[in-house]
Amino acid sequence: MPPVTFADVQSAAERLAGQAHRTPVVTSRTLDERVGAQVFLKCENLQRMGAFKFRGAYNALSRLSDSERARGVITYSSGNHAQAIALSGRMLGVKTLVVMPENAPASKRAATAGYGAEVITYNPAESDRKALAESLAAEHGYTIIPPYDHPHVIAGQGTAALELIQEVGALDYLLVCCGGGGLLSGCAIAASGAAPTCKVIGVEPEVANDAYLSFKTKTLHTIHNPPTIADGTRTPSLGELTFPLVLEYVADFATVSEDQIKAAVRFAFERLKLVIEPSGALGLSAALSHALPFTGRVGVIVSGGNIDAATMAQILTET
Amino acid sequence: MPPVTFADVQSAAERLAGQAHRTPVVTSRTLDERVGAQVFLKCENLQRMGAFKFRGAYNALSRLSDSERARGVITYSSGNHAQAIALSGRMLGVKTLVVMPENAPASKRAATAGYGAEVITYNPAESDRKALAESLAAEHGYTIIPPYDHPHVIAGQGTAALELIQEVGALDYLLVCCGGGGLLSGCAIAASGAAPTCKVIGVEPEVANDAYLSFKTKTLHTIHNPPTIADGTRTPSLGELTFPLVLEYVADFATVSEDQIKAAVRFAFERLKLVIEPSGALGLSAALSHALPFTGRVGVIVSGGNIDAATMAQILTET
Numbered sequence: 315m316p317p318v319t320f321a322d323v324q325s326a327a328e329r330l331a332g333q334a335h336r337t338p339v340v341t342s343r344t345l346d347e348r349v350g351a352q353v354f355l356k357c358e359n360l361q362r363m364g365a366f367k368f369r370g371a372y373n374a375l376s377r378l379s380d381s382e383r384a385r386g387v388i389t390y391s392s393g394n395h396a397q398a399i400a401l402s403g404r405m406l407g408v409k410t411l412v413v414m415p416e417n418a419p420a421s422k423r424a425a426t427a428g429y430g431a432e433v434i435t436y437n438p439a440e441s442d443r444k445a446l447a448e449s450l451a452a453e454h455g456y457t458i459i460p461p462y463d464h465p466h467v468i469a470g471q472g473t474a475a476l477e478l479i480q481e482v483g484a485l486d487y488l489l490v491c492c493g494g495g496g497l498l499s500g501c502a503i504a505a506s507g508a509a510p511t512c513k514v515i516g517v518e519p520e521v522a523n524d525a526y527l528s529f530k531t532k533t534l535h536t537i538h539n540p541p542t543i544a545d546g547t548r549t550p551s552l553g554e555l556t557f558p559l560v561l562e563y564v565a566d567f568a569t570v571s572e573d574q575i576k577a578a579v580r581f582a583f584e585r586l587k588l589v590i591e592p593s594g595a596l597g598l599s600a601a602l603s604h605a606l607p608f609t610g611r612v613g614v615i616v617s618g619g620n621i622d623a624a625t626m627a628q629i630l631t632e633t
Numbered sequence: 634m635p636p637v638t639f640a641d642v643q644s645a646a647e648r649l650a651g652q653a654h655r656t657p658v659v660t661s662r663t664l665d666e667r668v669g670a671q672v673f674l675k676c677e678n679l680q681r682m683g684a685f686k687f688r689g690a691y692n693a694l695s696r697l698s699d700s701e702r703a704r705g706v707i708t709y710s711s712g713n714h715a716q717a718i719a720l721s722g723r724m725l726g727v728k729t730l731v732v733m734p735e736n737a738p739a740s741k742r743a744a745t746a747g748y749g750a751e752v753i754t755y756n757p758a759e760s761d762r763k764a765l766a767e768s769l770a771a772e773h774g775y776t777i778i779p780p781y782d783h784p785h786v787i788a789g790q791g792t793a794a795l796e797l798i799q800e801v802g803a804l805d806y807l808l809v810c811c812g813g814g815g816l817l818s819g820c821a822i823a824a825s826g827a828a829p830t831c832k833v834i835g836v837e838p839e840v841a842n843d844a845y846l847s848f849k850t851k852t853l854h855t856i857h858n859p860p861t862i863a864d865g866t867r868t869p870s871l872g873e874l875t876f877p878l879v880l881e882y883v884a885d886f887a888t889v890s891e892d893q894i895k896a897a898v899r900f901a902f903e904r905l906k907l908v909i910e911p912s913g914a915l916g917l918s919a920a921l922s923h924a925l926p927f928t929g930r931v932g933v934i935v936s937g938g939n940i941d942a943a944t945m946a947q948i949l950t951e952t
Contacts, residue, residue, distance in 0.1 A: 335660075338659075338679075360905075583908055583942065585683075586908075587909075587939075588907065588908065589902055589908060619906030620906075623949040624949070624950065626945075626946075627950045628946075630943070630949075
């Protein structure tokens with residue numbers, strides 16, 4: 315029995331009904347002309363707290379027992395998952411703690427605290443975030459909800475692709491960014507049930523292509539602190555659950571350069587009027603740069619929009 | 634018989650079906666908390682060519698006779714209407730010319746030419762754009778489609794409010810930015826038929842409050858080249874058609890400061906993940922700044938997203 319099935323994604327969709335936004339699907343003829351295909355952008359940047367992560371976090375927290383809820387939840391995250399856990403905890407009345415690196419974007423730290431979580435910072439050069447969370451959990455009885463390697467998180471993330479396919483119908487390709495592989499594997503499982511002929515493509519930065527290498531060689535690769543602007547993909551590797559799911563359900567991988575990522579963020583600003591964070595623009599970037607020969611009906615998960623004003627201003631003022 | 638009726642708006646909606654985007658309505662609990670009301674943002678920044686103007690332009694061009702189409706269309710515009718005419722002309726196979734001030738935003742000039750219009754620039758300190766268009770029209774037989782003071786344009790713009798009310802139901806308030814009053818009067822006519830108890834509020838910059846003054850005094854006021862960042866509202870006054878329609882259908886006016894406009898653009902970037910141009914953010918700004926005591930269910934027309942990268946970068950880097 316696989317750890318996550320299409321039925322789990324469908325069940326997560328029921329949990330999320332009325333709690334998550336059913337985000338809009340945006341189309342643009344300018345984009346279609348540039349890509350040479352019919353492109354459907356699933357706008358998870360317009361999701362609650364600005365990213366798809368709300369789906370997995372809420373699904374996971376909603377399935378805790380009463381005693382688990384009473385003790386509270388802890389997680390470690392580069393940002394969006396932290397906000398998602400914080401917001402879900404507030405909605406469900408569950409205490410939440412977030413272990414976050416000192417150098418996480420200011421907007422993400424502020425938003426996490428704003429949603430009501432207790433933020434515990436650490437120096438990423440000195441400490442291991444996972445070990446720190448585990449030690450706190452052991453001491454206080456918290457439940458750990460990791461950012462991607464968890465069945466309920468994966469199933470929740472998959473609802474983004476399920477909604478997209480329900481709204482627009484069958485797809486030839488679905489482009490999904492890949493950090494730890496929770497969104498990618500969840501969406502690939504959703505597509506396997508809802509649009510079985512759709513090829514699901516994982517997209518990574520060239521300089522953070524650990525999942526690409528893991529997929530191509532069928533051996534887990536790890537890259538620590540890659541120098542990419544797409545901070546959501548700085549996770550060192552796929553997880554114990556997500557790696558085999560990616561191998562089973564994903565058709566292929568593509569990579570994009572840092573310049574191509576920034577160009578996609580700028581294209582989204584200028585032509586789509588959408589604020590997309592660099593990690594969230596990976597799929598769009600792969601489509602715009604013809605990273606693979608995409609044709610026909612191409613879905614893209616725009617995963618989030620939580621970009622600092624300073625970073626956006628810099629992208630907009632660079633030529 | 635009034636020049637524009639609710640039936641005209643309904644007829645325009647039929648013309649626009651399948652041609653204009655049915656733009657999404659975005660909601661945000663953070664926004665609701667800040668405003669103290671339930672807010673529904675009709676995202677015309679996600680409309681084709683990035684603004685509501687496509688609605689009126691397409692409606693007007695689609696109603697031309699064959700001989701009018703063969704001769705071509707001319708207009709004068711600060712930007713978004715120009716792009717809308719250009720795009721509608723390309724879709725309908727009509728030659729288009731646009732008289733545009735030399736100092737119009739670069740993004741708007743480039744996009745207008747990119748959509749296939751011939752751009753004729755003039756020095757706004759020396760020439761009158763309307764007179765220039767009229768002289769060219771007289772010489773070549775072009776039909777003039779002005780940016781707001783035209784029944785088919787007004788009816789087309791009203792479809793934005795019609796769609797919003799059809800999607801979310803009755804509203805207590807509808808906030809609409811006001812330049813020449815085409816969008817405002819069209820939306821007010823739409824609301825009068827679709828949600829008769831809704832109070833439609835026009836919103837202007839404090840420094841470009843000609844329509845506010847005209848409404849309050851029932852005498853047409855004119856303000857030339859007001860120093861506002863909201864370039865879409867630099868029109869000197871309401872029009873011959875729009876002024877009486879505004880007096881009849883609009884419930885009240887509100888004004889916002891330049892800082893409040895920029896704060897709304899920044900709020901949309903940070904919290905809504907939407908790119909909104911300053912003129913397009915007027916309604917949102919009025920809601921966020923409690924310009925009037927809005928309560929209950931509040932609709933806001935987010936009219937456009939065509940803001941230069943340099944202007945957005947400046948807004949994002951100012952404190």
